[in-house]
Amino acid sequence: DAGVIQSPRHEVTEMGQEVTLRCKPISGHNSLFWYRQTMMRGLELLIYFNNNVPIDDSGMPEDRFSAKMPNASFSTLKIQPSEPRDSAVYFCASSWDTSIQYFGPGTRLLVL
Amino acid sequence: AQTVTQSQPEMSVQEAETVTLSCTYDTSENNYYLFWYKQPPSRQMILVIRQEAYKQQNATENRFSVNFQKAAKSFSLKISDSQLGDTAMYFCAFMKINTGTASKLTFGTGTRLQVTL
Numbered sequence: 001d002a003g004v005i006q007s008p009r010h011e012v013t014e015m016g017q018e019v020t021l022r023c024k025p026i027s028g029h030n031s032l033f034w035y036r037q038t039m040m041r042g043l044e045l046l047i048y049f050n051n052n053v054p055i056d057d058s059g060m061p062e063d064r065f066s067a068k069m070p071n072a073s074f075s076t077l078k079i080q081p082s083e084p085r086d087s088a089v090y091f092c093a094s095s096w097d098t099s100i101q102y103f104g105p106g107t108r109l110l111v112l
Numbered sequence: 113a114q115t116v117t118q119s120q121p122e123m124s125v126q127e128a129e130t131v132t133l134s135c136t137y138d139t140s141e142n143n144y145y146l147f148w149y150k151q152p153p154s155r156q157m158i159l160v161i162r163q164e165a166y167k168q169q170n171a172t173e174n175r176f177s178v179n180f181q182k183a184a185k186s187f188s189l190k191i192s193d194s195q196l197g198d199t200a201m202y203f204c205a206f207m208k209i210n211t212g213t214a215s216k217l218t219f220g221t222g223t224r225l226q227v228t229l
Contacts, residue, residue: 030214031213031214033214033216033217035217042219042220042221042222043203043217043219044219045216045217045218048214048216050213050214055213055214056216059216089155091157093157095214099145099162099207100159100162101159101214101217102159103149103156103157103158105154105155105156106155106156106157108155
């Protein structure tokens with residue numbers, strides 16, 4: 001079975017550009033999470049969805065960040081405009097029950 | 113709000129030896145899960161072990177076991193017969209149990225484990 005798929009794996013962009021990160025959860029999973037990992041703040045939740053509905057977006061840093069889940073098999077995290085402080089590894093995770101979350105390989109974002 | 117504390121930034125162990133990683137947490141919740149995740153240099157987050165708070169028995173997965181002390185809010189990970197492939201960052205994580213819906217993971221800051229020959 002395929003795990004959580006994220007694209008791109010690496011992204012280098014210039015400050016001010018729009019960045020879109022993509023995630024395909026494991027088939028059959030009904031919850032999807034976006035986490036960010038930085039040296040300064042560690043691993044932190046940005047937003048999560050249950051049955052395609054955003055449940056908790058309190059971790060979204062500011063209005064420059066937005067996330068969508070148009071269907072059960074796809075989600076996007078968009079940053080517009082991007083800033084150097086957004087440089088991080090962004091993980092997508094999915095789960096079926098209320099317990100185990102399976103993580104994708106992450107997207108390493110570098111904003112110059 | 114929940115907090116998870118890992119007080120050992122780095123640890124080292126020789127191959128075939130046993131090592132214990134510490135984790136404490138703070139919560140007012142009664143029903144929750146605790147996890148250890150492993151992050152090797154590839155950055156992939158890999159579930160090592162899970163503990164349900166309502167279970168008194170400590171979870172075990174092959175060479176990995178936990179010492180769960182609910183009253184003390186302590187959740188340590190023991191790795192027996194350490195192998196070079198165990199070299200990684202280890203994260204302790206907390207998750208509140210919501211009835212019927214998912215819940216977020218709250219992570220500690222991690223412990224970097226180096227297994228040496």
